[in-house]
Amino acid sequence: MRTLIAIFFLILQPIAAQAGPQENQLLQLIDYVGVDYGGAVADGRIVNESEYGEMQDFATAIRETAERLPDSATATQLRNQAKRLQSLVEKRADADTVAALTATMRQQLIDGFRIESAPRQTPDPASGRHLFAENCVSCHGVHGAGDGPLARKLEPAPTNFLDRERYRQRTLFGLYNTITRGVNGTAMPAFTQLSEAQRWNLAFYVGQLAGSEAERNRARELLAAGEAPQALLQPQRLTTLTPAEAEAAWGDRGTALMALLRAEPAIAFERNRLAPLHYAARKLEQSRRAYAAGNGEQAYRLAVDAYLEGFELTENNLDAVDPTLRRDIESAMTGYRNLIRHNESPQRVEQEAARIGQLLQTAQGRLDSTTLSKQAAFAGALIILLREGLEALLVVAALAAFLIKTGRRDGLRYLYGGLFGALVLGGLTWLASNTLFSIGGAQRELTEGIAALVSAAVLFYVGFWLHSKTGASQWKRFIDDNVRKALGQGTLWGLAGLSFIAVYREVFETVLFYQALWMQTDTAGQGMILYGLLAAAILLAMLAWLILRYSTRLPLRQFFTATSAFMFLLAVVFAGKGVAALQEAGKLPLDPVNLPSIQLLGVYPNLQGLLIQAGMVVAAIFMVVYARSRPLTDERRR
Numbered sequence: 001m002r003t004l005i006a007i008f009f010l011i012l013q014p015i016a017a018q019a020g021p022q023e024n025q026l027l028q029l030i031d032y033v034g035v036d037y038g039g040a041v042a043d044g045r046i047v048n049e050s051e052y053g054e055m056q057d058f059a060t061a062i063r064e065t066a067e068r069l070p071d072s073a074t075a076t077q078l079r080n081q082a083k084r085l086q087s088l089v090e091k092r093a094d095a096d097t098v099a100a101l102t103a104t105m106r107q108q109l110i111d112g113f114r115i116e117s118a119p120r121q122t123p124d125p126a127s128g129r130h131l132f133a134e135n136c137v138s139c140h141g142v143h144g145a146g147d148g149p150l151a152r153k154l155e156p157a158p159t160n161f162l163d164r165e166r167y168r169q170r171t172l173f174g175l176y177n178t179i180t181r182g183v184n185g186t187a188m189p190a191f192t193q194l195s196e197a198q199r200w201n202l203a204f205y206v207g208q209l210a211g212s213e214a215e216r217n218r219a220r221e222l223l224a225a226g227e228a229p230q231a232l233l234q235p236q237r238l239t240t241l242t243p244a245e246a247e248a249a250w251g252d253r254g255t256a257l258m259a260l261l262r263a264e265p266a267i268a269f270e271r272n273r274l275a276p277l278h279y280a281a282r283k284l285e286q287s288r289r290a291y292a293a294g295n296g297e298q299a300y301r302l303a304v305d306a307y308l309e310g311f312e313l314t315e316n317n318l319d320a321v322d323p324t325l326r327r328d329i330e331s332a333m334t335g336y337r338n339l340i341r342h343n344e345s346p347q348r349v350e351q352e353a354a355r356i357g358q359l360l361q362t363a364q365g366r367l368d369s370t371t372l373s374k375q376a377a378f379a380g381a382l383i384i385l386l387r388e389g390l391e392a393l394l395v396v397a398a399l400a401a402f403l404i405k406t407g408r409r410d411g412l413r414y415l416y417g418g419l420f421g422a423l424v425l426g427g428l429t430w431l432a433s434n435t436l437f438s439i440g441g442a443q444r445e446l447t448e449g450i451a452a453l454v455s456a457a458v459l460f461y462v463g464f465w466l467h468s469k470t471g472a473s474q475w476k477r478f479i480d481d482n483v484r485k486a487l488g489q490g491t492l493w494g495l496a497g498l499s500f501i502a503v504y505r506e507v508f509e510t511v512l513f514y515q516a517l518w519m520q521t522d523t524a525g526q527g528m529i530l531y532g533l534l535a536a537a538i539l540l541a542m543l544a545w546l547i548l549r550y551s552t553r554l555p556l557r558q559f560f561t562a563t564s565a566f567m568f569l570l571a572v573v574f575a576g577k578g579v580a581a582l583q584e585a586g587k588l589p590l591d592p593v594n595l596p597s598i599q600l601l602g603v604y605p606n607l608q609g610l611l612i613q614a615g616m617v618v619a620a621i622f623m624v625v626y627a628r629s630r631p632l633t634d635e636r637r638r
Helices: 002-016 021-039 049-067 073-090 095-112 125-135 164-169 172-181 196-207 213-225 235-240 243-250 252-263 266-271 275-292 296-321 323-341 346-366 374-405 409-435 441-470 475-486 489-519 523-551 556-584 607-637
Strands: none
Touching: 021 049, 021 073, 021 095, 021 164, 021 172, 049 073, 073 095, 073 296, 095 235, 095 296, 125 196, 164 243, 172 196, 172 235, 213 252, 235 252, 235 266, 243 252, 252 266, 275 296, 275 323, 275 346, 296 323, 296 346, 296 374, 296 556, 323 346, 374 409, 374 489, 374 523, 374 556, 409 489, 441 489, 441 556, 441 607, 489 523, 556 607
16 A cells, blocks of 8 residues: 555655745846836945845845755856856946846746646736725725835835836746735735735736736737737736846837736737647747757757647647648657757757748647647547547456456446546646646656556566466366466456556646636537537447456357467556656657657657567566476476
8 A cells, every 4th residue: 555655655756846945036036126126226326225235135035045046047147147146236337237147037937847828718907907906005005105004114114016117027937926925024915815817917916017008009009000019918028027028138129018918918819719729839949959059958958848738738639630630740840849859950959940830830830720620629639638548447357357257346446446546636637737837848757657658567577477377277177276376456456457557648748638628619619519529438438348248158268368478468568658758848858769659658769768679578478488388397397
């Protein structure tokens, strides 16, 4: 039982691996200095002693926090920049120089440590207004001007959200981070009682107060004329750019669109229904730039992100309309990561990034930019559940047939208990990832990879154990006399654990795939998704019934032989899929070979996975030969 619990926490550990508190604290400090430094220093002179002292303290804290970051190329850059920032503050440099440096540090920190910087659902500033009235007016005032009843008693004074200059320097993500963590040494608390979505709603509400209606009207005209900066319509850009940075990049068009999108974020989020492909293209471009700048480690991480957080989430949708294009893009993105890993020339990497960018644009066109057809939605929903659920069903059905055939129906409750627990925990994991914390693609693949490899090891052992019983002398009497002892409490819990692992590794990702498919279809298509899901469930149920009905009719010895061979096969399949998942997460190298991919059998054209699977086949053959030779040896000894 303790072993089972240890395995359970091993599988869940990658999900718990989020950006640590020191990264978030560092981000908050960097934003604070970037915004408030201009109020402390002007023209090389200190204009506010207490504010300047605070900037010195924060600059020191930034340097010390950067020193504690886990070693990486990004951490090294941030440490050097933190020292430069502290020097600029001490030398009373101009505010624009400090703001430019903190903006660079902010983006490097978000990209390098993969900090989730945008909400997962469309923010609602109207809801944020109600939250502001309930939680903030006593300090910030009814209109957000920092003139609430308690304001005169507070030092430093509450923020005036109507201050235009401050508005120009604040990112929405910075506001969200402040709401989440509070500000030490001030009256600003951490609003941990609010959900993630509520904190984003509040950030968008206060973040739009200083925008003008004239700017918003100008932005509506730009959108209608097709002249609005398209980059700002990406949620990650909207939340991590300041209005000043938007103005520097796009002039008054950037200022106007920023004012509108902060007040009406649905414009950006609803236009971003194909977010996975947009995200993939953006991360790919960031990866190319990082590699050109000599930062191969960051370029590789960004390339992994482009696949896991972007393209993978729309693979099933694309499979329904153009499976060849899906395979081409998947192969190209794998090849791109290998170019980075093998330190190919920047020109070669740039060429491949451009080619993949064109493929992603083609994929966007094939998906028709807005919605899938009803037929494609049905096919996508059918494929998702059949592909993700088939392996789990085969494991559970085979174990159930084994228990029934050996007369241990009492063990079925352990088996089905593991299955039910996996369904519940998978659903709760998905729910938590949408409300409490973010689970990135790398965490998903690590979890799936570890679970698959653990399942492979257990299935391999179970297959050998079953085969060893078929070769025992007087095997029928052995089974009749010893099956109750062989399937004791510990073994039954082991079967429950195997059932849990086999199902849990699929549940969470399956829900994410359905979520991505749902967002990309219109109302009619969403109805077809439900039909596709139902059809797949019926097909899986029929397959389970066939396995249970006909496998248990086999004579006992033949049943054990067939089941042990099936367990060996599943172990090889799970091993291949586990290695592939860890490769997609960037945790194992991937050296392609010129062989076809057979995903159903877990066969992927890469050296690492094929070697492990070949080793398992050789080991299985050796075990079978050894097990068969033992009865002959025993007879000779007698």
